Amino acid sequence: MFDSLLVANRGEIARRVIRTARRLGVRAIAVHSEADADLPFVTEADEAVCVGPANPALSYRNVEAILDAARNTGAQAIHPGYGFLSENADFARTVERAGLIWVGPGADAITAMGDKINARNLMAAAGVPVAPGTTEPAADLDAAVTAATEIGYPVMVKAAAGGGGMGMGVAADEAALRTEYDKVRAFAERMFGDGSVLIERYFPRVRHVEVQILGLADGRVVALGERECSVQRRNQKLVEESPSPAVSAELRARFLAAAVRAGEAVNYRNAGTVECLLDPTTQEFFFLEMNTRLQVEHPVTEYVYGVDLVEEQLRVAAGLPPTFDPDALTPRGHAIELRINAEDPKRFLPGPGVITTWNEPSGTGVRVDSGYVAGNTVTPFYDSLLAKLIVSGDTREEAVERARAAVAQFEVAGPKCNLPFFAELLENPEFRSGDYDTGIVSRMR
CATH class of the missing domain: 3.40.50.20 (Rossmann fold)
Structure with a gap:
């Protein structure tokens, strides 16, 4: 080391x-x-x-x-x-x-996965399911319209170089596509310096499920279970949990095998995440993108698998073996992460300010990864994330109850804060049932 x-x-x-x-x-x-x-x-x-x-x-x-x-x-x-x-x-x-x-992973793997179209094509060649979509950028609006007609509406218009839920729009027909194409292209050029646009099938009811992978120093790629990430606002995650309540043992085996193939296709090393869309009706899943870094939501995997993913990252980088047996990974219990942001709980608009009160919850199965303490100033220059509240339990039901109690204990004053949203979500019958999708937040609003 x-x-x-x-x-x-x-x-x-x-x-x-x-x-x-x-x-x-x-x-x-x-x-x-x-x-x-x-x-x-x-x-x-x-x-x-x-x-x-x-x-x-x-x-x-x-x-x-x-x-x-x-x-x-x-x-x-x-x-x-x-x-x-x-x-x-x-x-x-x-x-x-x-x-x-x-x-982190090698630069070649980052490059290969950084362009969504190239990543889709690589994954398809490796046998990883991909949604119907373009295999090259839609060069202009006419090309986008042609592609959308072949794929079938509705379609997702995506910045090929985008990430983090940014640079995306949905078009239900050609008129909407003409608007969204120009909007996404302009956004992509401004944010990513690359105006390339991908057209892909849009699934109105879908779940966002991802798999944590780790490329080991000896060349093997292992998968450490899946995470459910369907509670989102503006295509950006608010809540993650592991394991996913939508994934059966048979489906999990398919998810993990596909994620390992994805990592192997680019000789992946270190921590990464293979993100997928799951159609809950057909149980089909499709590759979305690979994040070539540690994810915000990595703590839920740490709880379920009993590993420190940052330590594993450091060990891989140093050429050392993992602390766990890759052939005997056994998940235990359930974990949920809530992203505590400096934003109002209704419209989710940022609200920076000086933190006058900061009291973190504690107790069995409760962990807080925070970036601030009382007296600090939340500035408008960076992401609004204040802290991550992570709870675990032997069952999902126990984890949800611990999350409710922890949210009630968590006190933040000064900047705006989305804690009231989580109090509402944790009482929501749809969320509590586990049978929800990426539209849950919009239905609550």
């Missing part, structure tokens, strides 16, 4: 990685913007370096500043967390060219 690690991220995930690094005796180095100087991850690191102003382009996405920080502190490895530079293949290559260890 290397002896020093620079965490190229902020907030909750930086604090999470630092915690495991220090437990393993690895010196943890934080980088931070001027706006984040007082946050807990900065003070909890063994060393911290300011890499620029609040603007992420000048700090957390500033490659030269981050590499300078690594050189000046003697860091041997870099963990990118999620977001920012975590899925930037050029950054991964630059880190390795600098003689540092990259804690």
Whole structure:
């Protein structure tokens, strides 16, 4: 194991990685913007370096500043967390060219999976189910209309270089497609520097299920179960749970086998996630995308499988075997994660501010991964995630009840907060039954 690690991220995930690094005796180095100087991850690191102003382009996405920080502190490895530079293949290559260890998949795998059309084609060739869609970008509006006619409406219009639920629109007919195509293309050019657009079949009632994979140092790819991620707003996740209440043992076996094939197709190493859409009526599932990094929702898998996924990431990067037996992975119990965001609980619009009250819940089966404490300021420069409330139990019913109690105990004042939404969700009969889909939030609103 290397002896020093620079965490190229902020907030909750930086604090999470630092915690495991220090437990393993690895010196943890934080980088931070001027706006984040007082946050807990900065003070909890063994060393911290300011890499620029609040603007992420000048700090957390500033490659030269981050590499300078690594050189000046003697860091041997870099963990990118999620977001920012975590899925930037050029950054991964630059880190390795600098003689540092990259804690993540190889740059070639990141590149292969970063373009949704290329990823779809690779997965189809590997025998992973993909939804009907284009095998190359829709070059213009006429090409998009032709493709949609062949696929059949409704269709999803997606930015080929997008991710995180951004750059997508639904078209029920040609008129809507003409509007959505221009909108998505413009958004993709602005956000990703790539206006390529993919047209894909849209499923009105669908569940979002993903599989956690880990590419080991010896070349094997293993799957650590699935996560249900169907509670979403604006195509972005709010709640995740494992195992999925929609997945039978037979379906789980198919999911995991497909995810392993997906990883093997790109010689995957380190942690990643294969995201799929599940038609609950037919039990068919289709590849959506692969996230070539650690996911926000990784703690529910940690609970169910009894592993520390950050530790496993570090071990793979160091060329070490996993702490578990890959041939004897046994899930236990149920876990649920709620994303506590600084946003209003009705319209989900961000609401930054100074945190005047911050009291975290505790108790059996309750874990809080937070990025803030009382007195900190939630700024408008970054994602609105304040903390992740993770609960576990022997059964889903027990986990839901513990989540209800924990939400009632969690006190946040100052910025806006979506805790009231979770109190409502956990009483919702549809959610409590486990028989829900990606439309549940819109039906609640």
